Amino acid sequence: LAKTTQPISMDSYEGQEVNITCSHNNIATNDYITWYQQFPSQGPRFIIQGYKTKVTNEVASLFIPADRKSSTLSLPRVSLSDTAVYYCLVGLNTGFQKLVFGTGTRLLVSP
Amino acid sequence: SQTIHQWPATLVQPVGSPLSLECTVEGTSNPNLYWYRQAAGRGLQLLFYSVGIGQISSEVPQNLSASRPQDRQFILSSKKLLLSDSGFYLCAWSVGGQGETQYFGPGTRLLVL
Numbered sequence: 188l189a190k191t192t193q194p195i196s197m198d199s200y201e202g203q204e205v206n207i208t209c210s211h212n213n214i215a216t217n218d219y220i221t222w223y224q225q226f227p228s229q230g231p232r233f234i235i236q237g238y239k240t241k242v243t244n245e246v247a248s249l250f251i252p253a254d255r256k257s258s259t260l261s262l263p264r265v266s267l268s269d270t271a272v273y274y275c276l277v278g279l280n281t282g283f284q285k286l287v288f289g290t291g292t293r294l295l296v297s298p
Numbered sequence: 299s300q301t302i303h304q305w306p307a308t309l310v311q312p313v314g315s316p317l318s319l320e321c322t323v324e325g326t327s328n329p330n331l332y333w334y335r336q337a338a339g340r341g342l343q344l345l346f347y348s349v350g351i352g353q354i355s356s357e358v359p360q361n362l363s364a365s366r367p368q369d370r371q372f373i374l375s376s377k378k379l380l381l382s383d384s385g386f387y388l389c390a391w392s393v394g395g396q397g398e399t400q401y402f403g404p405g406t407r408l409l410v411l
Contacts, residue, residue: 228386228405230403230404231342231400232402233399233401288341290340290341291341
């Protein structure tokens with residue numbers, strides 16, 4: 188599985204846009220990129236997944252450049268409730284998938 | 299809709315005592331099932347996974363074991379707990395296909411004293 192590298196922590200203020208970048212230089216052709224969000228004492232929650240270019244849903248956008256060696260999770264107008272740890276993972280998109288979670292990025296949103 | 303349950307929510311056990319954590323999934327058939335452990339302030343470590351009844355694969359050698367007696371039931375066990383077994387245990391499920399995504403349960407916080 189491709190290894191990922193993320194910033195350990197980020198700080199932001201309410202109403203700002205937050206962009207968290209993840210590096211995955213060894214991503215394989217069939218790998219998808221998935222982001223999870225985890226609050227304290229809860230299991231991770233799926234946020235968004237993509238393969239290339241841009242994906243958008245009701246909570247976030249995912250930007251993936253053509254070489255797919257990195258990806259950026261974009262959270263528009265964050266609120267205090269977006270304070271959490273965000274994990275970037277890459278893995279096979281078919282069949283059984285073993286996910287490798289790193290330490291993630293701890294996002295702190297302040298008033 | 300699919301739901302995943304874990305119990306107990308919290309558990310305090312003495313060193314050397316047995317352990318049994320249970321996870322059940324509703325609303326799906328033949329899911330892939332996973333057990334993870336998360337130490338305080340750390341990422342998730344995959345412990346076991348199962349692609350079917352009675353099929354268990356271990357990722358990390360340890361004094362824990364897992365079993366899958368039914369399609370949607372996954373159990374994590376230990377005969378004798380160690381202090382290092384303390385942590386947050388998470389069960390997850392997924393269904394194979396394009397962009398397979400894992401869905402996590404609420405977790406069990408285990409403290410071994």
